[in-house]
Amino acid sequence: MQEIFSPNSIAVIKSGMKKCNMCGKEFFKPPHCGNQRWDDRKYCSLKCYYQLSKNKPEDVWKQINRKSEDECWEWIGKSLSKGYGHLRINNKDCYSHRMVYIETYGSIPEGLCILHTCNNPKCCNPKHLYVGTHADNMEQMSKDGRSNMGEKHPNSRLSNQIIIKIRFLYSTGKYSQKCLGKMVGVSQGQISRIIKKDGWKHI
Numbered sequence: 001m002q003e004i005f006s007p008n009s010i011a012v013i014k015s016g017m018k019k020c021n022m023c024g025k026e027f028f029k030p031p032h033c034g035n036q037r038w039d040d041r042k043y044c045s046l047k048c049y050y051q052l053s054k055n056k057p058e059d060v061w062k063q064i065n066r067k068s069e070d071e072c073w074e075w076i077g078k079s080l081s082k083g084y085g086h087l088r089i090n091n092k093d094c095y096s097h098r099m100v101y102i103e104t105y106g107s108i109p110e111g112l113c114i115l116h117t118c119n120n121p122k123c124c125n126p127k128h129l130y131v132g133t134h135a136d137n138m139e140q141m142s143k144d145g146r147s148n149m150g151e152k153h154p155n156s157r158l159s160n161q162i163i164i165k166i167r168f169l170y171s172t173g174k175y176s177q178k179c180l181g182k183m184v185g186v187s188q189g190q191i192s193r194i195i196k197k198d199g200w201k202h203i
Contacts (some may be wrong), residue, residue, distance in 0.1 A: 002144075017029070018041065018042075020044035025044050027044035042077065055089045058098055060089075060096055060100055064096070064100070065170040069127060070127065072118055075096045079122065082121055083120075083121035084097065085097060085155075087123065088131075090190060096115050096124050101129045102125045105126070109131065111133075113132055113133065113134055114139050115137055116128055116129060117130060157184070157186060158184060158186070158200075163200045177192055
């Protein structure tokens with residue numbers, strides 16, 4: 001019997017096929033769908049997409065790639081720009097790692113964050129999650145080099161060395177805040193924040 005599809009044609013078909021993150025059904029790339037839109041698409045239909053809003057808390061486990069208990073369990077559903085998993089539960093936007101923590105350990109104290117010991121935003125392994133403050137989160141990001149604080153911020157005009165020099169010069173009593181501001185091209189108010197450590201606290 002003559003083969004209808006050659007191996008090459010089957011490969012082409014499979015490259016235009018995905019598995020729905022909601023129902024698991026395989027679906028083809030629609031003719032009108034551009035490449036970028038197809039790369040971002042994770043659901044076979046609007047019905048499955050809107051089913052997200054009807055998720056229950058326990059449904060968070062359906063979109064997690066579980067491995068051994070010590071490995072990262074990565075979120076395979078929709079992710080936000082910084083890599084954190086996102087889903088809708090009872091018509092509310094939620095982070096996947098926070099929902100996993102709640103499902104495993106109970107409620108999160110008000111005002112606290114859920115941090116990762118593995119520094120992997122997609123990870124939803126309960127063993128890699130712990131409660132911390134926003135300050136704890138910022139400190140961990142700074143230690144790991146993931147923070148945009150200080151000279152790493154894209155809009156920063158100053159460097160760590162300049163900040164140290166500003167504080168030293170001011171401590172001599174020979175330079176006013178206004179004078180230092182003119183020297184480095186920032187306002188007197190910004191110099192005041194640097195000296196008081198309201199800004200650039202990590203130095």
